[in-house]
Amino acid sequence: NAGVTQTPKFQVLKTGQSMTLQCAQDMNHNSMYWYRQDPGMGLRLIYYSASEGTTDKGEVPNGYNVSRLNKREFSLRLESAAPSQTSVYFCASSGTSGRSYEQYFGPGTRLTVT
Amino acid sequence: AQRVTQPEKLLSVFKGAPVELKCNYSYSGSPELFWYVQYSRQRLQLLLRHISRESIKGFTADLNKGETSFHLKKPFAQEEDSAMYYCALNYNFNKFYFGSGTKLNVKP
Numbered sequence: 604n605a606g607v608t609q610t611p612k613f614q615v616l617k618t619g620q621s622m623t624l625q626c627a628q629d630m631n632h633n634s635m636y637w638y639r640q641d642p643g644m645g646l647r648l649i650y651y652s653a654s655e656g657t658t659d660k661g662e663v664p665n666g667y668n669v670s671r672l673n674k675r676e677f678s679l680r681l682e683s684a685a686p687s688q689t690s691v692y693f694c695a696s697s698g699t700s701g702r703s704y705e706q707y708f709g710p711g712t713r714l715t716v717t
Numbered sequence: 718a719q720r721v722t723q724p725e726k727l728l729s730v731f732k733g734a735p736v737e738l739k740c741n742y743s744y745s746g747s748p749e750l751f752w753y754v755q756y757s758r759q760r761l762q763l764l765l766r767h768i769s770r771e772s773i774k775g776f777t778a779d780l781n782k783g784e785t786s787f788h789l790k791k792p793f794a795q796e797e798d799s800a801m802y803y804c805a806l807n808y809n810f811n812k813f814y815f816g817s818g819t820k821l822n823v824k825p
Contacts, residue, residue: 634811643726645803645817646761653811661812693761697811704749704807708761 605629609694609709616684616716624679624712626694634697635677636661636706637669639690646693652677684716720744721806723816730794731824738789738819740778740804749807750787752778753815756800764789764802774798794823 607628616622628635637649638661648661652671666688668680677696681688694709720743730736742748752764765773767780767787778789787804804816 636813638815643817645723646815648813648815651812662814695761704811704813705751705763705766706753706805706813710760 607694607696607707607709609692609712611712612710613713614715616681616714618685618716620684621680621682622684622714623681624692624694624714625676626678626709627676628694628696628707629675630696630698630707631674632696632698632707633674634704635671636695636697637667637677637679638693638695639663639688640693640711641690649679649692681714684714686716688714689716690714721804721814721816723802723804723819725819726817727820727822729822729824732796733793736791736794736798736821736823738802738804738821740787740789740816742785742787742804742806744785744806744808746808748780748782748787750778750780751805751807751813752776752787752789753803753805754800755803761803794821796823796825799823 610625633654636651638646647663650669652658655674658669670678692712695706697706722741750767754764755761776791803818806814
């Protein structure tokens with residue numbers, strides 16, 4: 604049981620390049636999320652998917668697109684990377700524990716855009 | 718708008734001292750609050766949730782609806798408690814809002 608996995612772990616892009624961050628979970632969770640973590644800003648929600656086939660914008664969606672490929676996989680795409688997108692990206696999934704929702708996080712992807 | 722505020726970016730205490738990490742929230746509904754912790758080189762993980770009223774690793778947090786607070790407390794800090802702590806609010810069935818985090822540094 605690997606939990607939430609993300610690839611790649613590190614990436615350096617030049618301004619204008621595109622890339623896709625991959626995320627997969629093996630916990631049969633319905634909900635999946637993409638966050639970015641910046642110093643002093645905490646975690647900010649980029650996009651989330653409440654269930655397979657649905658996606659919705661979070662707090663900072665501009666410059667990103669997502670695909671919920673199936674129940675397990677949720678990818679984040681940067682079409683034209685900008686230096687402002689330099690950050691650590693976390694994928695998470697959520698199920699229920701009793702009446703409470705708990706999020707499980709991946710190890711993160713450290714992205715640098717030059 | 719839903720918000721979570723953690724006023725302290727950095728909190729330094731000596732080993733054995735009490736520690737309190739502050740969290741205030743703004744939410745018009747019935748809040749569901751969590752504390753997450755990120756140890757060095759580890760992934761973010763759940764520490765505790767208010768609905769369980771549990772104590773994990775000696776930490777407790779009480780939801781105070783009157784003061785809209787969910788402060789995290791531990792009576793005697795240990796060096797292994799040094800980490801980044803995030804307060805989080807579940808505000809829409811399965812959407813979460815995280816605070817900016819507090820880095821706890823426990824000195825020997």
